[in-house]
Amino acid sequence: MTAIFGRLAEGGTRPDEGGETFQDLLAGGGARVERILSRGAASPPGLWYEQEWDEFVLLVAGAAVLGFEDGTERRMEAGDYAILPARCRHRVAWTDRETLWLAVHMPPG
Amino acid sequence: MTAIFGRLAEGGTRPDEGGETFQDLLAGGGARVERILSRGAASPPGLWYEQEWDEFVLLVAGAAVLGFEDGTERRMEAGDYAILPARCRHRVAWTDRETLWLAVHMPPG
Numbered sequence: 508m509t510a511i512f513g514r515l516a517e518g519g520t521r522p523d524e525g526g527e528t529f530q531d532l533l534a535g536g537g538a539r540v541e542r543i544l545s546r547g548a549a550s551p552p553g554l555w556y557e558q559e560w561d562e563f564v565l566l567v568a569g570a571a572v573l574g575f576e577d578g579t580e581r582r583m584e585a586g587d588y589a590i591l592p593a594r595c596r597h598r599v600a601w602t603d604r605e606t607l608w609l610a611v612h613m614p615p616g
Numbered sequence: 617m618t619a620i621f622g623r624l625a626e627g628g629t630r631p632d633e634g635g636e637t638f639q640d641l642l643a644g645g646g647a648r649v650e651r652i653l654s655r656g657a658a659s660p661p662g663l664w665y666e667q668e669w670d671e672f673v674l675l676v677a678g679a680a681v682l683g684f685e686d687g688t689e690r691r692m693e694a695g696d697y698a699i700l701p702a703r704c705r706h707r708v709a710w711t712d713r714e715t716l717w718l719a720v721h722m723p724p725g
Contacts, residue, residue, distance in 0.1 A: 510682070510706065511699040512690060515674065533672045533699050536723025538647035540672045563642045563649045565624060565718055567676070567695070573619070581621060586676070590620040590642050597619065609674055611720050614645025 515567055515607060518542055527599075537614030545571065545606040550598035561613040562591040569606030574598045624676055624716060627651055636708075646723030654680065654715040659707035670722040671700040678715030683707045 518530050527548045533540040537560075550556070555576065566583045573589065574580045576596040583589065591597055593616060627639050636657045642649040646669075659665070664685065675692040682698065683689045685705040692698065700706055702725060 508701050508704045510684065510690070510701070510704055512692075513697050513699075515695050515697055532697070533670060533720070533722065535670055536647070536725065537645055538720070538722050540720050561642060561644055565674075565676075567674075575619065581619070583621070586624050588622050588624055588641070590622075592617050592619070595617045595619055609718065611642070611647070611649050613642065613647050613649075614723060616645065 515542060515609065518544070539612040541610040541612065543608040543610055545569070545599065545602035545608065547604045548599055548602045548606075550574075550600070555596040555598050557594060557596045558612070560593050560615040563611040563613070564589050564591065565609045567607040567609055569603035571602040571606050571608075572600040574600040624651060624718065627653070648721040650719040650721065652717040652719055654678070654708065654711035654717065656713045657708055657711045657715075659683075659709070664705040664707050666703060666705045667721070669702050669724040672720040672722070673698050673700065674718045676716040676718055678712035680711040680715050680717075681709040683709040 528544040530542045532542055565588045568585050570584045572580050572582050580600055637653040639651045641651055674697045675694055677694050679693045681689050681691050689709055
């Protein structure tokens, strides 16, 4: 019952690789709060994220471009958030060298 | 199935009052993502937040002090997060004039 504190900027990194580092901060009841660190990441061409639950994602630091199946892209900067409904196919088209996200995965419907 | 975008700094405010403004950004399956804007807020003495679910809270901008029932206090700045387990009584002892939080309420256990 004691509170736990942390700093989002401090956590797992994989400095020798590009790509993304994922870390669950809290999970329960089908929901999950996840820290994502992207280091100049881009999803491989043709790879789409698609999930059976709604996702909320806040860009905390850095910048990124999300891409969607209809060809649209959206640039996000610190303080921007996106709500990605279930089955909304998306990819990370680009991120800055140090991009920090907070993602919330909602319980599957 | 289309993504929705927003900026966390833009949203409901109540500039004529002190206190806090709460806004649900996404809810479902018992989980809830909430934007909280605190403007020099403090919980009234003796008022405790206590809930039957775990809460994750990220301080996005500004600064705040959380207080706990055992008398301890914890200062939080931008990028700090807290995990507040169910039934962990807490209060907002102080916030900066423009303090922005992202809170995630997990499904009740």
